[in-house]
Amino acid sequence: xxxxxxxxxxxxxxxxxxxxxxxxxxxxxxxxxxxxxxxxxxxxxxxxxxxxxxxxxxxxxxxxxxxxxxxxxxxxxxxxxxxxxxxxxxxxxxxxxxxxxxxxxxxxxxxxxxxxxxxxxxxxxxxxxxxxxxxxxxxxxxxxxxxxxxxxxxxxxxxxxxxxxxxxxxxxxxxxxxxxxxxxxxxxxxxxxxxxxxxxxxxxxxxxxxxxxxxxxxxxxxxxxxxxxxxxxxxxxxxxxxxxxxxxxxxxxxxxxxxxxxxxxxxxxxxxxxxxxxxxxxxxxxxxxxxxxxxxxxxxxxxxxxxxxxxxxxxxxxxxxxxxxxxxxxxxxxxxxxxxxxxxxxxxxxxxxxxxxxxxxxxxxxxxxxxxxxxxxxxxxxxxxxxxxxxxxxxxxxxxxxxxxxxxxxxxxxxxxxxxxxxxxxxxxxxxxxxxxxxxxxxxxxxxxxxxxxxxxxxxxxxxxxxxx
Amino acid sequence: xxxxxxxxxxxxxxxxxxxxxxxxxxxxxxxxxxxxxxxxxxxxxxxxxxxxxxxxxxxxxxxxxxxxxxxxxxxxxxxxxxxxxxxxxxxxxxxxxxxxxxxxxxxxxxxxxxxxxxxxxxxxxxxxxxxxxxxxxxxxxxxxxxxxxxxxxxxxxxxxxxxxxxxxxxxxxxxxxxxxxxxxxxxxxxxxxxxxxxxxxxxxxxxxxxxxxxxxxxxxxxxxxxxxxxxxxxxxxxxxxxxxxxxxxxxxxxxxxxxxxxxxxxxxxxxxxxxxxxxxxxxxxxxxxxxxxxxxxxxxxxxxxxxxxxxxxxxxxxxxxxxxxxxxxxxxxxxxxxxxxxxxxxxxxxxxxxxxxxxxxxxxxxxxxxxxxxxxxxxxxxxxxxxxxxxxxxxxxxxxxxxxxxxxxxxxxxxxxxxxxxxxxxxxxxxxxxxxxxxxxxxxxxxxxxxxxxxxxxxxxxxxxxxxx
Numbered sequence: 001x002x003x004x005x006x007x008x009x010x011x012x013x014x015x016x017x018x019x020x021x022x023x024x025x026x027x028x029x030x031x032x033x034x035x036x037x038x039x040x041x042x043x044x045x046x047x048x049x050x051x052x053x054x055x056x057x058x059x060x061x062x063x064x065x066x067x068x069x070x071x072x073x074x075x076x077x078x079x080x081x082x083x084x085x086x087x088x089x090x091x092x093x094x095x096x097x098x099x100x101x102x103x104x105x106x107x108x109x110x111x112x113x114x115x116x117x118x119x120x121x122x123x124x125x126x127x128x129x130x131x132x133x134x135x136x137x138x139x140x141x142x143x144x145x146x147x148x149x150x151x152x153x154x155x156x157x158x159x160x161x162x163x164x165x166x167x168x169x170x171x172x173x174x175x176x177x178x179x180x181x182x183x184x185x186x187x188x189x190x191x192x193x194x195x196x197x198x199x200x201x202x203x204x205x206x207x208x209x210x211x212x213x214x215x216x217x218x219x220x221x222x223x224x225x226x227x228x229x230x231x232x233x234x235x236x237x238x239x240x241x242x243x244x245x246x247x248x249x250x251x252x253x254x255x256x257x258x259x260x261x262x263x264x265x266x267x268x269x270x271x272x273x274x275x276x277x278x279x280x281x282x283x284x285x286x287x288x289x290x291x292x293x294x295x296x297x298x299x300x301x302x303x304x305x306x307x308x309x310x311x312x313x314x315x316x317x318x319x320x321x322x323x324x325x326x327x328x329x330x331x332x333x334x335x336x337x338x339x340x341x342x343x344x345x346x347x348x349x350x351x352x353x354x355x356x357x358x359x360x361x362x363x364x365x366x367x368x369x370x371x372x373x374x375x376x377x378x379x380x381x382x383x384x385x386x387x388x389x390x391x392x393x394x395x396x397x398x399x400x401x402x403x404x405x406x407x408x409x410x411x412x413x414x415x416x417x418x419x420x421x422x423x424x425x426x427x428x429x430x431x432x433x434x435x436x437x438x439x440x441x442x443x444x445x446x447x448x449x450x451x452x453x454x455x456x457x458x459x460x461x462x463x464x465x466x467x468x469x
Numbered sequence: 470x471x472x473x474x475x476x477x478x479x480x481x482x483x484x485x486x487x488x489x490x491x492x493x494x495x496x497x498x499x500x501x502x503x504x505x506x507x508x509x510x511x512x513x514x515x516x517x518x519x520x521x522x523x524x525x526x527x528x529x530x531x532x533x534x535x536x537x538x539x540x541x542x543x544x545x546x547x548x549x550x551x552x553x554x555x556x557x558x559x560x561x562x563x564x565x566x567x568x569x570x571x572x573x574x575x576x577x578x579x580x581x582x583x584x585x586x587x588x589x590x591x592x593x594x595x596x597x598x599x600x601x602x603x604x605x606x607x608x609x610x611x612x613x614x615x616x617x618x619x620x621x622x623x624x625x626x627x628x629x630x631x632x633x634x635x636x637x638x639x640x641x642x643x644x645x646x647x648x649x650x651x652x653x654x655x656x657x658x659x660x661x662x663x664x665x666x667x668x669x670x671x672x673x674x675x676x677x678x679x680x681x682x683x684x685x686x687x688x689x690x691x692x693x694x695x696x697x698x699x700x701x702x703x704x705x706x707x708x709x710x711x712x713x714x715x716x717x718x719x720x721x722x723x724x725x726x727x728x729x730x731x732x733x734x735x736x737x738x739x740x741x742x743x744x745x746x747x748x749x750x751x752x753x754x755x756x757x758x759x760x761x762x763x764x765x766x767x768x769x770x771x772x773x774x775x776x777x778x779x780x781x782x783x784x785x786x787x788x789x790x791x792x793x794x795x796x797x798x799x800x801x802x803x804x805x806x807x808x809x810x811x812x813x814x815x816x817x818x819x820x821x822x823x824x825x826x827x828x829x830x831x832x833x834x835x836x837x838x839x840x841x842x843x844x845x846x847x848x849x850x851x852x853x854x855x856x857x858x859x860x861x862x863x864x865x866x867x868x869x870x871x872x873x874x875x876x877x878x879x880x881x882x883x884x885x886x887x888x889x890x891x892x893x894x895x896x897x898x899x900x901x902x903x904x905x906x907x908x909x910x911x912x913x914x915x916x917x918x919x920x921x922x923x924x925x926x927x928x929x930x931x932x933x934x935x936x937x938x
Contacts, residue, residue, distance in 0.1 A: 024486060024670075028479075035776075103689035103691060196497070202704060205700075219543060220576040222572060232665060
């Protein structure tokens with residue numbers, strides 16, 4: 001049963017499993033103690049730190065182990081902001097960071113700090129010039145992911161790091177999605193990562209802080225991990241994390257080539273096999289194993305459910321469920337279609353990895369699954385020609401108030417047949433996703449999106465679409 | 470090779486190991502995902518939560534898993550203080566809490582809060598009346614451990630919880646040392662614990678917050694663990710923690726009896742076999758597996774080192790190393806001898822547990838080890854009779870400035886022979902441990918401690934000891 005959600009969590013690498021088992025016996029004691037069990041644990045911890053530091057490209061005394069990637073991000077951001085508090089309280093992040101970075105930014109704002117969120121282009125990448133322009137004299141810290149977790153786009157970390165260095169601002173790089181593939185290039189000051197993303201165990205994050213970077217840990221601490229990660233070290237998991245990082249790195253070049261070929265097959269195949277699909281993310285500057293696409297007229301959660309029934313475990317940046325009323329912040333920032341969003345992220349490695357047959361199987365079932373979901377939702381099969389006569393007052397109103405994504409776009413498609421060229425459709429909707437998906441629909445259909453207007457009564461918005469062909 | 474430091478970390482329980490292995494295969498995926506691997510992980514997480522909640526004595530939705538006991542304490546204290554911030558910023562802790570609680574209290578003070586540290590008696594227990602007297606209208610939270618981690622003394626949690634409840638103040642109980650033995654009695658509001666203390670894996674703590682307790686998590690959060698423990702759940706370790714808690718509980722009554730007999734043997738045997746020893750902690754109201762004693766005229770670190778060489782891994786609340794200039798805060802609060810401190814904490818369970826032979830072996834080597842350390846330090850073998858004639862001005866001065874524990878007390882013992890009854894010895898010392906150890910020496914020797922005086926020049930203090938017999 002193919003598992004296509006490695007960007008959420010990868011199955012344990014065989015080397016991680018082996019190292020974990022060995023250190024359950026050898027590494028359960030407190031490495032701070034001086035008796036033999038403690039000394040043994042200390043040796044294991046030191047060796048793991050050296051191995052991880054080598055993979056990161058830093059000195060062992062610059063690297064600490066945290067209890068998760070999220071914790072590494074939270075502690076890294078808080079510590080860097082704390083260390084430069086007197087210089088200013090301005091924080092820069094990209095608009096497409098992982099939620100752990102964005103949550104830390106919100107927390108900083110709630111405590112009186114200021115945050116600039118640098119936007120991205122339609123591929124999901126920040127523009128280095130725009131990022132550099134956000135640097136201010138009171139900027140305490142800048143954050144940029146090495147690559148995006150939802151669409152796989154690689155960020156221009158080297159150029160942004162150079163701009164930050166020139167401005168004397170430390171750059172924190174969230175390398176959660178890329179560290180298994182290779183070290184982060186560029187002159188970063190802080191780096192974070194998460195072991196379970198590269199096939200290591202859960203419960204281990206990395207936080208590297210380059211010497212010379214001001215750092216004042218927030219909250220209560222203790223003497224462990226240089227005062228940067230309080231609590232008893234999770235040593236067996238740390239050993240397994242370091243061992244598996246070394247192992248995936250040894251396989252990285254070969255696996256990258258293999259997965260890049262498989263995701264290219266999906267990138268090319270999906271638009272050919274499924275109508276009304278937008279593949280998102282940079283086609284070249286991207287992680288080897290991630291490919292993301294959005295399907296018009298499809299409810300993402302139903303699509304995921306049907307793919308799961310067909311045997312494929314995939315994820316979505318947009319779930320259209322009642323608990324998540326807003327679409328993925330990444331897709332919003334990119335300005336691409338959010339409905340029916342599917343992220344395929346292939347696990348690396350021969351054990352637990354995916355084969356070309358798995359990918360071909362997915363491409364074989366996807367068109368039928370999407371067709372089935374659309375059929376249930378009553379989507380018109382194809383757009384007919386434009387209506388011959390002009391309707392009253394030159395506009396058609398689609399009232400989709402109270403309807404969730406993807407219904408507003410489906411209702412728009414349903415009336416399209418009787419909209420004459422030149423006429424405007426007013427789509428009334430109170431669903432946040434419509435703000436993204438109606439312009440995206442226009443772009444995909446070659447029609448003109450003319451903006452939104454407040455609706456006189458009620459909470460919704462009118463989205464204006466002009467038929468141009 | 471007997472391991473006698475279970476209060477630091479216990480070897481992994483066989484049930485924990487088995488559960489960990491099984492859930493490495495079944496529980497690596499994200500429990501928030503809806504596909505089959507995610508659903509399987511969710512089922513494991515739910516089952517672990519139910520088992521842990523049953524052992525704690527709370528509802529499953531009142532319990533979250535954190536990444537360590539320290540993290541549970543930090544998050545629990547910060548959340549409870551945050552939830553009642555408008556009512557006041559006063560925090561009560563006992564003086565003998567684990568460092569994680571005291572660090573959180575220091576952090577609270579640094580942010581402008583106030584802290585009362587309730588003292589303990591010579592056995593290490595708080596007086597419920599004294600604790601209740603510390604409650605104020607602006608008290609936001611009270612903290613009390615269920616039992617002390619250094620000397621094993623059980624705290625009167627039930628009575629303190631009742632006083633807190635009557636005052637409308639939530640009580641957080643740090644149950645790290647006792648949860649494996651049984652649920653915490655009394656009407657507590659929050660409870661914390663650490664899996665690797667009961668034979669579970671590292672990387673798992675518990676935080677229970679009773680319904681109705683105001684709680685506002687501090688810092689950035691996410692949607693995991695009710696917003697109280699951000700970051701990807703360490704599921705295999707959580708499953709192992711819950712399974713092993715259930716397993717150690719099933720063995721608890723029998724193991725408690727067995728360990729209580731073994732520690733009673735040490736409590737009785739050490740003072741008989743080793744001269745100038747003080748056994749500390751409550752002889753009755755105590756954890757089954759912990760016994761602590763201090764040896765006059767002994768450097769704790771050397772003693773631990775020699776016991777390690779003899780094959781016994783023990784710990785000390787007082788290490789007299791250059792990195793730890795102050796003696797254990799627990800022993801200070803109790804007012805007992807800190808030098809040459811040894812904590813024996815026996816692991817429970819048949820696998821990895823200790824036998825009567827192990828304990829007898831320890832009692833067989835201890836006297837010789839202590840004698841050897843004392844000999845190296847030049848300790849007088851026995852105190853001679855009082856000197857016949859009065860020295861000049863009726864005082865003897867011992868200048869131990871610049872000397873670390875246990876030297877000041879050894880220097881005192883060296884001059885004692887020539888001190889006549891009625892005379893006063895002024896011991897000059899700038900070592901913090903002397904403040905504790907010189908009065909403790911007087912108590913053990915039946916001599917009179919007459920307080921301390923500032924020394925005119927220099928940073929030290931003069932401790933006054935009058936020879937009364």
